[in-house]
Amino acid sequence: MDSMSAAQAREMMIYVADVIVESKELLCEADRNIGDGDHGIGMAAGLERCRDELRAREFTDVYDVFFTSGRTMIRTMGGASGIIFGMLFHAGSRNMPSQSEIGVSEFSCMFEKALTEIQAKGHAEVGDKTVVDALHPMVVSLRHSSESALPFKEALRRAYLAAEEGKEASRHYVAKVGKAKALGERAVGFPDAGAVSLSVIAKAMSDWAEKNL
Amino acid sequence: MDSMSAAQAREMMIYVADVIVESKELLCEADRNIGDGDHGIGMAAGLERCRDELRAREFTDVYDVFFTSGRTMIRTMGGASGIIFGMLFHAGSRNMPSQSEIGVSEFSCMFEKALTEIQAKGHAEVGDKTVVDALHPMVVSLRHSSESALPFKEALRRAYLAAEEGKEASRHYVAKVGKAKALGERAVGFPDAGAVSLSVIAKAMSDWAEKNL
Amino acid sequence: MKKLINDPRNVVRQMFKGFVAMHKGRFRLLDEVNVVVKSKLDPGKVGLVIGGGSGHEPLFLEFIGDGFADAVCQGNIFAAPPPDVILAATKAADRGHGVLYVYGNYAGDNLNFDMAAEMAEMDGISTATVRVMDDVASAPPERITDRRGIAGDFYVIKIAGAACDAGLDLDEVRRVTEKAGNNTRTMGVALSPGTIPGIAKPAFELPDDEIEIGMGLHGEPGVRRGPMEPADALVDSLVELIAADLPLKSGDDVCVLVNGFGSTTRMELLICMRRALERLDQLGVKVYDAQAGNYATCQEMAGVSISLLRLDSELRKYYDRPAWSPAFSTRGLFQRGTLVEDSGCRC
Amino acid sequence: MKKLINDPRNVVRQMFKGFVAMHKGRFRLLDEVNVVVKSKLDPGKVGLVIGGGSGHEPLFLEFIGDGFADAVCQGNIFAAPPPDVILAATKAADRGHGVLYVYGNYAGDNLNFDMAAEMAEMDGISTATVRVMDDVASAPPERITDRRGIAGDFYVIKIAGAACDAGLDLDEVRRVTEKAGNNTRTMGVALSPGTIPGIAKPAFELPDDEIEIGMGLHGEPGVRRGPMEPADALVDSLVELIAADLPLKSGDDVCVLVNGFGSTTRMELLICMRRALERLDQLGVKVYDAQAGNYATCQEMAGVSISLLRLDSELRKYYDRPAWSPAFSTRGLFQRGTLVEDSGCRC
Numbered sequence A, B: 001m002d003s004m005s006a007a008q009a010r011e012m013m014i015y016v017a018d019v020i021v022e023s024k025e026l027l028c029e030a031d032r033n034i035g036d037g038d039h040g041i042g043m044a045a046g047l048e049r050c051r052d053e054l055r056a057r058e059f060t061d062v063y064d065v066f067f068t069s070g071r072t073m074i075r076t077m078g079g080a081s082g083i084i085f086g087m088l089f090h091a092g093s094r095n096m097p098s099q100s101e102i103g104v105s106e107f108s109c110m111f112e113k114a115l116t117e118i119q120a121k122g123h124a125e126v127g128d129k130t131v132v133d134a135l136h137p138m139v140v141s142l143r144h145s146s147e148s149a150l151p152f153k154e155a156l157r158r159a160y161l162a163a164e165e166g167k168e169a170s171r172h173y174v175a176k177v178g179k180a181k182a183l184g185e186r187a188v189g190f191p192d193a194g195a196v197s198l199s200v201i202a203k204a205m206s207d208w209a210e211k212n213l
Numbered sequence C, D: 001m002k003k004l005i006n007d008p009r010n011v012v013r014q015m016f017k018g019f020v021a022m023h024k025g026r027f028r029l030l031d032e033v034n035v036v037v038k039s040k041l042d043p044g045k046v047g048l049v050i051g052g053g054s055g056h057e058p059l060f061l062e063f064i065g066d067g068f069a070d071a072v073c074q075g076n077i078f079a080a081p082p083p084d085v086i087l088a089a090t091k092a093a094d095r096g097h098g099v100l101y102v103y104g105n106y107a108g109d110n111l112n113f114d115m116a117a118e119m120a121e122m123d124g125i126s127t128a129t130v131r132v133m134d135d136v137a138s139a140p141p142e143r144i145t146d147r148r149g150i151a152g153d154f155y156v157i158k159i160a161g162a163a164c165d166a167g168l169d170l171d172e173v174r175r176v177t178e179k180a181g182n183n184t185r186t187m188g189v190a191l192s193p194g195t196i197p198g199i200a201k202p203a204f205e206l207p208d209d210e211i212e213i214g215m216g217l218h219g220e221p222g223v224r225r226g227p228m229e230p231a232d233a234l235v236d237s238l239v240e241l242i243a244a245d246l247p248l249k250s251g252d253d254v255c256v257l258v259n260g261f262g263s264t265t266r267m268e269l270l271i272c273m274r275r276a277l278e279r280l281d282q283l284g285v286k287v288y289d290a291q292a293g294n295y296a297t298c299q300e301m302a303g304v305s306i307s308l309l310r311l312d313s314e315l316r317k318y319y320d321r322p323a324w325s326p327a328f329s330t331r332g333l334f335q336r337g338t339l340v341e342d343s344g345c346r347c
């Protein structure tokens, strides 16, 4: 199956929310190592609100699913992650013409826009020890999958692997952005908390696709 | 030897001060059980100041030794014990005609006055879980030793044993005075901190007499 | 326990030095003794001397000022000041109209202040004494004079300061202050202990999931230990114990102090304040003024106490008198400016 | 970790409720969002909105008032408020002359306030922004815009509030506030961690005999860990790091804030104050005003920071403007009464 319907996107995002809520402690732990320890709290609360919004009604527009998710996160979460992870879904779905289903190419495009906007607002490059370390390779992988016309399931599997690899790579970086900035060399060895979240999200999407697409 | 000279009284009080300073932690611990945990701090500091005052000059009047000790404690210590233990030495030596040496009878009389004044100011009876629990039997014992014309060494040995016994008995009481008051039955099993101090002081006097009288 | 100190033996002195240096010119520190005195004393008024053991800051030290104490004396940590120190404060505060002592009702304080009063008398200074005994947990009503003084000290000192400031004579100042004391009640709950500088061991131990209702400001045991409960349930218990003790009735006017013991966060204090006001409202009690903060602490003890001052028209008059101290001042701008109609009053 | 809360998920909301209830009538709480606003806003002035993560109380919540912020918005514990919440505060504070944002320089705050500014712009409200970056430990001088905002927030907010109160326009308010920020520096030392409500583990671990110089208000690592030292030695290090950074020279005028992180006792703060004033005096620096207290906390973290605001005649003018907030007010009676010649000034 090479496309994702609005209903499927909604199911997938609800599943992502479930997984993030369960990963709360893991994400806090990651943030505790080199940040202020609250990343899991914000992500879990934000995605719980998302889930409520998504469950509250049916969706016919795929972009509306992602827009609703992203806007809810921006509106309710706060913290760096409220904007960053809100934009992850919001930047590429905002002002898009309604679509009842999208393919890998549109999906890839959405995350590419997210990367652009996150970098525009957050001024982080790969290697600065942020979510960008995982998002950049994920976007490159999605673009490649789209160009190679890979099916959704495979595209999401590769996207996850790329994000996971990027998250692992973030261990080696000295932070240049965010609360770990002051740590200098002491941050080395720990992955960035936002990159861990992105990898969790990408895995949840891939796991969901494995079973449902 | 049946009398104590001013020089001896001074040596004895310096020795008492040494022992109390060493017992600081023990006395705090006793106060921690049923009070606010500071008894050793006050006693150690007060007797250190006493020791300084006693060392600073020679004494020809026995009462002056005890008066100086008591007044120094009242002036510098604060807390319940500043007044109570200050009066222990101050009440019976104040306004006394100068004496180059005293016997057991004068010594006993001094502590009897101390007991009277401590009770007059503090309104504690035997069984209220205060220093009075140990001081009362000590005074009774001293009076008996005086009436029986026992030598100083023996009088002090018996005074210590009486104080020690009184302190042990204080374990069984429910506090009616001082910071342990609110404890009710929960104070039972622990001796009163002031009674512990008095027993330490009495033992130090007896130990000193054993070697020096 | 790490503390930002230099030597446990001089913590009190160095604190006093820091205090007067920070308020340069406003207060003076006496030589040798831990006594601070207002630099300028209104002539013709009764002097107010407060004090007690150190370690409860801002109490007593920082309740000096206009409409507050004229002189403050403190002993070592948790130890009443010696009579000679209290006497020095008394002499500094006396302007020929006598001096009122206000302090918490503890054996040590009673003994030392009483001896100081005798010494002052010998020096020709009249004194009067009001002992604060607001701690409901520390004895049943029939033994009210066995009760300890805790955060309610604040209200009694505020009223005493106002009465002195108003120019009442010593007897009247005592009478009004006693009335404040009789209408003040406090109940607290401790969560974790504080430590005395220089002593590694905390004053008591409390299991990780237990609290103690009614624990004293020196770690004295309270009325019961129990499992940790939600803030609202604890606040309800405290308010109800006070209400039953006063006893408080519908229509009464009160001031409310939610006091932190040291390490309790303002977030917690405000959450407790929220509930205390709700519960008092349910009881039909009118709240005239309310404050939350660390007023009477026990080093870094965690926990909270709730104090109520029941007002009548006389007490309200003194409560309303403008006053300034480093620890508490009446509303400043709000009384003079935009919100003057709401000055310090929640009626 | 026991805390006096009901449910970790509603601590911030219940705190806001307690705050407005305690100050009944003075402030109003917006529905749904954690924003407090002064009940009466002077017309014709630039609005001042401050905010950031919760858990640092009294910052930001209690720096609202006359000559302080018009509206305060807070996010969850240690999390910047969402843009929609900031926008609500912005609308409430705007009186047609624009709104100044003052907040600490953190990625999360920057992202959220910037987005709020865009949203406000779309709604026709002009905004300007001053980010506080006083924490010397958080980056070297050449990367000063990487520095975090900590207790120095107080000074920047005080000056911003005074500038708004004085009726300056948005550009001028920003200019003066930026000047305050450029002249504010802070260095801190942490002794033990705080904990987030609902999370058992503290934010970091610190061995029993170690401290961390320069640790941030969220437990972010500082410049070095080392053995515990006497208070005077630590204070000297902090003062010298700030002095070198500003750089401070003999004859400069400064205000000094000795800030506690949460569970540090007032005794310790005053002992540190004593030494800070001594050390500044040795450096030939004149102290214009000084305060000690918990201004910017990290829950029940233990430790202290020292902040300096270097004054010129313009900043002094705004610093001197009378102001009242629940957390800090200018000297009240002392300015009006007996000690008026010493009003807030140590010159």
Ligand SMILES: Nc1ncnc2c1ncn2[C@@H]1O[C@H](COP(=O)(O)OP(=O)(O)O)[C@@H](O)[C@H]1O
Pocket: A031, A035, A036, A037, A038, A039, A040, A042, A043, A078, A079, A080, A081, A082, A084, A118, A121, A122, A123, A124, A129, A130, A131, A132, A177, A178, A179, A192, A193, A194, A195, D078, D079, D080, D107, D108, D109
């Ligand atoms: N400027 C930025 N650009 C990209 N990602 C960022 C930026 N700032 C922070 N982040 C991401 O946000 C994560 C922190 O999120 P979170 O802990 O929820 O917020 P906060 O830092 O406010 O506590 C970081 O681990 C990082 O991945």
Ligand SMILES: Nc1ncnc2c1ncn2[C@@H]1O[C@H](COP(=O)(O)OP(=O)(O)O)[C@@H](O)[C@H]1O
Pocket: B031, B035, B036, B037, B038, B039, B040, B042, B043, B078, B079, B080, B081, B082, B084, B118, B121, B122, B123, B124, B129, B130, B131, B132, B177, B178, B179, B192, B193, B194, B195, C078, C079, C080, C107, C108, C109
């Ligand atoms: N009213 C009193 N009469 C007799 N002894 C008392 C009285 N009050 C207190 N004490 C004694 O003082 C001791 C406590 O001394 P200390 O701990 O130094 O003072 P504080 O109680 O001020 O902390 C008690 O253990 C008790 O023996």
Ligand SMILES: [Mg+2]
Pocket: A031, A035, A036, A037, A038, A039, A179
């Ligand atoms: Mg974080």
Ligand SMILES: [Mg+2]
Pocket: B031, B035, B036, B037, B038, B039, B179
């Ligand atoms: Mg004691």
Ligand SMILES: [Mg+2]
Pocket: B036, B038, B079, C053, C077, C078, C079, C080, C108
């Ligand atoms: Mg004591």
Ligand SMILES: [Mg+2]
Pocket: A036, A038, A079, D053, D077, D078, D079, D080, D108
């Ligand atoms: Mg955060």
